[in-house]
Structure formats: structure tokens, C-alpha cells
Amino acid sequence: MNGLWPSGQSPFWFFLRILLLSSSIVLSAVCLVSLPAGAEPLTADVYLSELQAKARARQLADDREWHLLLHYRPHLFGGYESEQDDPGFFLSSKGKTDPQAELDATLAQFFSSELVGRSQQPAQCAFIARYHWLRQTLQFDESRLPKMACERYDRWFADFEARSITLIFPSAFMNNPASMFGHTLLRVDQKDQTEQTRILAYTINYAADVPPDAGIAYPIRGIFGFYKGYFSTIPYYLKVQEYRDIEDRDIWEYRLNLTDQQVQRLLMHAWELGNASFEYFFFKENCSYHLLTLLDYADPTLHLADAFLFWTVPADTVRLIASKPGLVADVTYRPARSNLIRRKRESLSPDDRALAHRITQNLSELTSRAFARLGPPRQAFLLDLASDYLRYRIDTADEPSSDLKERNRALLTARSRLRIPSEDFMVAPFAKQPELGHKTSRVSVGTGWRNHDTFEEVTVRAGYHDLLDPEVGYTPDAQIEIASITARHYNRADRTRIERAMLANVLSLSPVDSVSHAPSWKINAGMQTIRHRGCELCRNGVMNGGIGGAIESRLLGREVLFAFVEAEGNYSRAYEERHRVGGGGTVGMAADLTTYWKLIATGTYLKYALGEKSDDSRWFIGSRYTLSQNWALRLEYHHRDRDNDVAFTLQAFF
Numbered sequence: 001m002n003g004l005w006p007s008g009q010s011p012f013w014f015f016l017r018i019l020l021l022s023s024s025i026v027l028s029a030v031c032l033v034s035l036p037a038g039a040e041p042l043t044a045d046v047y048l049s050e051l052q053a054k055a056r057a058r059q060l061a062d063d064r065e066w067h068l069l070l071h072y073r074p075h076l077f078g079g080y081e082s083e084q085d086d087p088g089f090f091l092s093s094k095g096k097t098d099p100q101a102e103l104d105a106t107l108a109q110f111f112s113s114e115l116v117g118r119s120q121q122p123a124q125c126a127f128i129a130r131y132h133w134l135r136q137t138l139q140f141d142e143s144r145l146p147k148m149a150c151e152r153y154d155r156w157f158a159d160f161e162a163r164s165i166t167l168i169f170p171s172a173f174m175n176n177p178a179s180m181f182g183h184t185l186l187r188v189d190q191k192d193q194t195e196q197t198r199i200l201a202y203t204i205n206y207a208a209d210v211p212p213d214a215g216i217a218y219p220i221r222g223i224f225g226f227y228k229g230y231f232s233t234i235p236y237y238l239k240v241q242e243y244r245d246i247e248d249r250d251i252w253e254y255r256l257n258l259t260d261q262q263v264q265r266l267l268m269h270a271w272e273l274g275n276a277s278f279e280y281f282f283f284k285e286n287c288s289y290h291l292l293t294l295l296d297y298a299d300p301t302l303h304l305a306d307a308f309l310f311w312t313v314p315a316d317t318v319r320l321i322a323s324k325p326g327l328v329a330d331v332t333y334r335p336a337r338s339n340l341i342r343r344k345r346e347s348l349s350p351d352d353r354a355l356a357h358r359i360t361q362n363l364s365e366l367t368s369r370a371f372a373r374l375g376p377p378r379q380a381f382l383l384d385l386a387s388d389y390l391r392y393r394i395d396t397a398d399e400p401s402s403d404l405k406e407r408n409r410a411l412l413t414a415r416s417r418l419r420i421p422s423e424d425f426m427v428a429p430f431a432k433q434p435e436l437g438h439k440t441s442r443v444s445v446g447t448g449w450r451n452h453d454t455f456e457e458v459t460v461r462a463g464y465h466d467l468l469d470p471e472v473g474y475t476p477d478a479q480i481e482i483a484s485i486t487a488r489h490y491n492r493a494d495r496t497r498i499e500r501a502m503l504a505n506v507l508s509l510s511p512v513d514s515v516s517h518a519p520s521w522k523i524n525a526g527m528q529t530i531r532h533r534g535c536e537l538c539r540n541g542v543m544n545g546g547i548g549g550a551i552e553s554r555l556l557g558r559e560v561l562f563a564f565v566e567a568e569g570n571y572s573r574a575y576e577e578r579h580r581v582g583g584g585g586t587v588g589m590a591a592d593l594t595t596y597w598k599l600i601a602t603g604t605y606l607k608y609a610l611g612e613k614s615d616d617s618r619w620f621i622g623s624r625y626t627l628s629q630n631w632a633l634r635l636e637y638h639h640r641d642r643d644n645d646v647a648f649t650l651q652a653f654f
Helices: 011-034 043-057 064-070 099-109 128-138 151-160 217-223 236-246 260-275 287-298 314-323 337-346 350-361 363-367 376-396 402-418
Strands: 072-074 080-082 162-170 185-190 202-208 227-235 251-256 278-280 328-334 442-450 453-465 478-490 495-508 520-532 535-553 558-571 579-592 597-611 614-628 631-640 643-653
Touching (some): 043 099, 064 099, 064 128, 064 287, 099 128, 128 260, 162 236, 162 260, 185 287, 202 287, 227 236, 227 260, 236 376, 251 314, 260 287, 287 314, 337 376, 350 363, 350 376, 363 402, 520 558, 535 579
Antiparallel strands (some): 072 080, 227 278, 251 328, 558 579
């Protein structure tokens, strides 16, 4: 029997050694199961518990910086919820609503090499801003926590060669619902960057992921958050080409005074947001709002996003940033190509202006006596202008003709023969920088007379700008009014009622000239009171739209004359069959009489052929005098089908 056991050992001692060895294996397996993948057993588990206890003792889950990193916002009735909507952004299943659970899970995941997030990297790399903040705050012992190599982030950060951050504001573009209020993005400026090389820098952009065939569903889905929004990094020259050259928008650049550490913090969190997606809400959580959260993390003392509770308008974000003492270092203007062409044309004499236009039409003008008599610098200026115009026609055409391209190529060849550089040309903007404009919400109080009664009224408008508002800082000849309501008290009748409620009233006047041939258009939806067939102050639903044209003149100061062909539908108990549908037209004039005084006059005739068969003649005269940036006076007269209304109001923008 003794031959069956190891030499010199009894069966008792052999079984004891086997038992101790088995216990050690089981204990090791338990430890391995209880730790994150890739962590060292026992030692890591103890150190993780220490870090979690230390974080709880310091209440880091309630810290503003942790809430900025996770985009937590307080609930009205207590608790928190993250505005981030991608499950991959959270390391705890409760992370969207539980800051403490997310902090514990994040610390645990730092011990693991498991790939997480949409970027599929270890947590130390995927969420590098969280890691750096917690490492600094809790003073990680690097010998007790495995350090992951974050090569992808290191290359990405190094490629920026970041020195500063610039906020970019492309102005409103009326022919795209997504761009009617303007846009904001950030440019990462490089070391030793010059005015000429800034266009080669990269941008950080947040936008909705909208399919190309979205069509009319886009604004509806965008308002109610049915699109996902993502951050992306795009070369700036591509955005300039899109905004300035194709969409014909002015661009304003605001270089920000951020320290090197703040720039690094912003980029680290931008890297993290590559793992993120948000539900895109057109009026609130839009391009501007989420850029503000990035800037808030760069400098937590700014509290930029906190200023916007219900809606976020890009122009308001620019105004807020410009109001922060010392935050904006300087402002640069990049004119839309059409505005560059217009300003160059304005600088020419009538003869040279006509010659430049002829050159774009007929290349034989390059050998004409009128062109030959000019000196080389003036010839170069006319050739640059002519080429700018042809390139503008090419870029804005759906299918540019080969003839346009050939003419531009010939002009560029002629220009290269002169062998002299182009002169610097300073372009004065037609619309001043947005922070100089009025705020976008408005309240007005006033008094007036309607038919045989006097009244007092109060109007509140959510946004944004109408043709009679002070135009400084806004796109000229454009109107976007959203969500306005007027309450009025009639004195003789001693009754208070809702006088008007407007959902949207959008109008774009595009004066036709040798550069632009865009049509003018308008659309209006809302409710107003009418006097019709013995019905006094009946509610009347309105849906109106039209298309037309406009021209500009300088007889009084600056005037825009316009005309529309339009269609309208009404719904009211005042009508037979309760509705009527018809069409007609409007003519009018908007005149800037002085810097502070503007006048608008319109006349409309509509004939209704469906429902109640009737017609309608209307006149409107409105005048505004600007008191200051956010205060104005108005006097308005409305006439409609034996219904006369005069109102004098004081308006305040907020």
C-alpha cells in the first residue's frame, strides 16, 4: 500500500496538501470573478474600494465638474438626469439618472482593459476627461492602477497642435429651415497660425444626423427630438465653402481667451463626446447649446448653458459669450461671396462697373480699348471681380453650364499673366456682428383704437425678429417670428380677450440684382380676430403663403420694393360653411428712412373661390423708432374689410 503514496509521506499529509491547494484555487477564482476584466486580483480590488470610499467621502458625485462631464441636469421634482442619450456613454446601467452609480462604475472600469463606448477603447481612453479629473482629484497611485496606452487619443490631440479656440457664427440662411437662425461651431486654432492658414484648421461641430430625403418632415422631427445629434471634426475650409460660398452666408469668428489648460480640457471632453449622441431638439438642445456645455467644461466658472432654459438661439449664444468680460480676444469677419462682389462693385466708377460686367459676358472685352487703358493693378481688380462673379454663379447653380466654367478659366489665365498680387480689399458688412443686435424675445405694451372702441394690449413673442424690428446684427430684409400672443382689453365693451396668436410668420425679401436672382417668399400660420358680416371680433384661423420678387432703391435712404402672389385659407364661424380659400397678391415697400426710423407699407387684395365666396382688401402702415439696442416704439395701422385698427406700443427685447 505504501507504494501508492509519495515517498516519505503518509496518506494524511498528502490529503491535507491537496485540500490546501484546492482552497487556494477556489479563493483565487472568486477574486477574479469579482473584479473588472483585466484587473490584478486582490490588490486592485482593495485599491478600488479605497478610491470609491474616498470619492464618496468627498461627495464627488455631487461635484459640478462630474455633472458637467456627464451632462446631468436637475429634475424639477428632485434627482438628476443626463441630457446624454447614448447608453454607451454610461458605464453603469443606472448612469443616466444616478451620478453616484456612474462614478462607482467609472472607477471600477479604470482597472479594466475592456473596450467600452462607441469608440471601443478602454475606459481610461474612451473617457479620458473623466480619468484625468478623477486621477487628479483622488490622487491615483499609479503603481496600484494599470495605466492604459491611449495612442488613438494621443495622435488625435497632437494633430490639432492646439493653441486657442474660436467660436464661429455663420449668419442666418433663409432658404434652409435648419439654418434660419444661424449656426455655431468651434474652430481649433493651431500654433503659429496666420490669417491665411486659419482656414486649414479643424472644427468641432454638433449637428443632427438628417437623411438627405427628409423633406417637409425635417422641421417637425427636429422640433420634437426625433433625430440624433452627433459631434464631428471637420476641416474648416469645407465649412467655409459650405456656408460662405454655397449658402452665401457671412461668417463671424470670435477668438476666445482660453488658457492652454482650458483648451486641453475642452478637447479631452470633445474626445469623450465621440462616444455620445443626443436627441436633437431644434429649439433647445441644438448646435449652440451643446457647444456651450463644452465651453462650460473648459472653464466651469462660465455657466453658459445655464442661461438657456427653454430655447437656445445661436445669436443669443454669441451675445452671451461676447458679454463675458475678457472672454473674446478679437472678432474677424468673413463676407459671403455675394457681399464681397457687391462691395467690390460699389467701389468702382460707373464705367468700370459696366466694363467688369461686360467682361463676365464676353471675353473679347479683354482686348478692348477700355480695358487696355487701365493700369495693371486696376486690370487685376476687374479680373478678380469678374472671376468672383463667375465662380459664384458656378457654385450656386444646380448644374453649372460648361460655358461658365470656360469663361472663368479664361479669366484666370488672363489674370495669371499680370503676375501681380491682388490688393487687400476690406469688406464692410451689410449686417453688423450679431451681439450688437436686439435680444430675441420681446414684450410690448400699448394702447390704441379699433373702430368705435379704445383698448390696451400686451404682446409676448418668443422669438425672433420681424421686418420692423431694429435690423442691427440681423440678416437684412428677413423675418422669423415664432410663438407670439396678444391679449387686449376693450374699454367700451369692457372685455378682455386673446386678440392674436401666431405660430410662425416667416418672410424673406431677396432684392434682385446682377449678383443674386433668388425669389422672395413668405408663410404665415396663426389666429386673429376679425369683423365680418355682423360678427364682431370673431376668431379667424389663417394659413397664408406666397412667392414673389423684390428690388432695392436709394430714393429716400434705402428702400426695398416687393410684390407677392399668394394663397390663403381661413377658418371662422363668421364665414358661410365656416371656411374660405382663395388667392391674390400683395405689394409693398420697406424703407430705412434713418438709422433709427423705419417705415413699411403694404396693400393686399385676395379673392376667395372656395367655401364662402368673397373678397378682401387690406392696407397696413407701420413705423418703428429705435430708442436703444433693446427698446423701440411702434405706430401701426391695419385696415381690413371695414375694420380699422390703430396701435401705439412700447417694445422691450429680452
